[in-house]
Amino acid sequence: MSSFTLDGQTVTFDAGQTIMQAALAAGIYIPRLCYHPDLKPHGSCKLCTVKVNGRQASSCTYQAQDGLVVESNTSELNDERRALLQMLFVEGNHFCPSCEASGNCQLQATAYELQMMTPHYDHFYPDRPLDASHPDYLLDFNRCILCSLCIRASRDVDGKNVFALSGRGINTHLIVNAASGQLADTGFSGDDKAAHVCPVGVILKKRSGFRVPIGKRSYDIRSIGDLAEPGES
Amino acid sequence: MTAPPKLKIATTSLAGCFGCHMSLLDIDERLFDLLELVEFDRSPLTDIKHCGACDIGFIEGGVCNAENVHVLREFRANCRILIAVGACAINGGLPAQRNHLSLPSILEEVYHTSIGLAPGNAIPNDPELPLPLDKVHPLHEVVKIDYFIPGCPPSADAIWKVLNDILAGRKPELGHGLMHYD
Numbered sequence: 288m289s290s291f292t293l294d295g296q297t298v299t300f301d302a303g304q305t306i307m308q309a310a311l312a313a314g315i316y317i318p319r320l321c322y323h324p325d326l327k328p329h330g331s332c333k334l335c336t337v338k339v340n341g342r343q344a345s346s347c348t349y350q351a352q353d354g355l356v357v358e359s360n361t362s363e364l365n366d367e368r369r370a371l372l373q374m375l376f377v378e379g380n381h382f383c384p385s386c387e388a389s390g391n392c393q394l395q396a397t398a399y400e401l402q403m404m405t406p407h408y409d410h411f412y413p414d415r416p417l418d419a420s421h422p423d424y425l426l427d428f429n430r431c432i433l434c435s436l437c438i439r440a441s442r443d444v445d446g447k448n449v450f451a452l453s454g455r456g457i458n459t460h461l462i463v464n465a466a467s468g469q470l471a472d473t474g475f476s477g478d479d480k481a482a483h484v485c486p487v488g489v490i491l492k493k494r495s496g497f498r499v500p501i502g503k504r505s506y507d508i509r510s511i512g513d514l515a516e517p518g519e520s
Numbered sequence: 521m522t523a524p525p526k527l528k529i530a531t532t533s534l535a536g537c538f539g540c541h542m543s544l545l546d547i548d549e550r551l552f553d554l555l556e557l558v559e560f561d562r563s564p565l566t567d568i569k570h571c572g573a574c575d576i577g578f579i580e581g582g583v584c585n586a587e588n589v590h591v592l593r594e595f596r597a598n599c600r601i602l603i604a605v606g607a608c609a610i611n612g613g614l615p616a617q618r619n620h621l622s623l624p625s626i627l628e629e630v631y632h633t634s635i636g637l638a639p640g641n642a643i644p645n646d647p648e649l650p651l652p653l654d655k656v657h658p659l660h661e662v663v664k665i666d667y668f669i670p671g672c673p674p675s676a677d678a679i680w681k682v683l684n685d686i687l688a689g690r691k692p693e694l695g696h697g698l699m700h701y702d
């Protein structure tokens with residue numbers, strides 16, 4: 288059977304699997320934010336960057352090959368991952384104590400795992416108005432990390448194309464595909480895959496906030512590194 | 521044999537709610553152990569008004585007005601190690617949720633146009649009042665900060681762990697269960 292090594296440990300894989308998929312199957316945690324097992328990988332957040340035979344690559348898009356030497360849990364890579372997280376925190380408005388996703392949030396849980404004690408950089412404090420137009424769901428863009436999971440879920444699973452990215456570089460932002468730009472004017476519903484894949488606290492169900500108290504949520508109970516499937520809670 | 525000299529700690533709350541100080545007091549009887557090792561200089565606990573030369577400065581709250589800037593600089597000038605404690609000190613926290621609004625529009629709404637105001641209500645302009653800053657900032661955007669204890673507030677155990685790591689000369693780390701942003 289084909290195998291590669293990940294931080295010295297032998298990992299077997301099936302043909303066609305990525306390094307991320309093989310690692311997940313072997314129960315090894317590689318930090319990730321834009322990967323979801325049910326969706327096509329996008330390779331954009333770069334949290335899952337590993338060294339493959341000495342060169343950096345995104346493990347969620349890199350095909351596993353026999354004999355590869357992969358490094359992941361090294362201080363060099365974890366320092367870079369922490370810097371990426373810090374940039375994500377300062378580019379948005381992440382006030383965890385008042386966020387419904389707190390404790391279930393993969394950005395926060397990954398930052399805990401990587402010992403992010405401070406966002407380090409200067410904060411942008413952007414102005415990003417909410418979209419509360421939909422009867423059942425609220426969009427709080429302040430916390431969007433542009434992972435595109437909702438876009439891929441809506442396009443590839445729900446067949447609805449509700450979300451898209453607009454703008455370039457630092458101006459990139461999430462938009463709703465409707466002439467009004469409002470979620471209420473799309474076919475979005477709570478049964479959509481797109482309603483359940485956001486790794487942070489943007490796409491929120493109304494009238495269900497704080498049912499589970501802070502301190503009793505998924506990542507309060509176990510760390511994200513203890514192998515949780517993304518989106519599982 | 522004489523005991524080693526005690527380390528001096530100063531504490532203050534800037535744009536905070538004193539929740540982090542409450543959490544510090546929540547270390548409960550461990551305060552006795554702490555007091556074997558440290559003595560408090562400027563702090564709401566001692567009511568000393570200005571900080572002398574200190575080993576550790578413990579600051580909760582972000583920077584929202586001119587006085588906060590002066591106090592923060594006094595701490596930086598006098599403390600060998602400065603610790604930002606809690607969400608507000610680290611990212612501005614709840615007070616920073618005003619940052620996407622203009623300061624004049626906030627003052628206007630609070631003191632002029634909101635409902636239920638007494639007739640003749642005006643924006644306070646007593647010279648004793650520190651001027652608000654245009655934006656609320658976390659401490660590290662104003663002075664160099666050496667260590668951070670996240671949490672809103674950090675638990676007593678998290679504060680105890682970081683203080684002990686620092687007193688023992690270790691790099692502070694918070695494992696699962698102690699590291700919280702909420």
Ligand code: SF4
Binds near residue numbers: 430
């Ligand atoms: S989305 Fe996550 S990191 Fe952002 S405020 Fe909410 S809990 Fe915190």
Ligand code: SF4
Binds near residue numbers: 484
């Ligand atoms: S709303 Fe959520 S799922 Fe969609 S791009 Fe933003 S962070 Fe990703």
Ligand code: FES
Binds near residue numbers: 330333335346
């Ligand atoms: S998880 Fe691989 S780039 Fe985001």
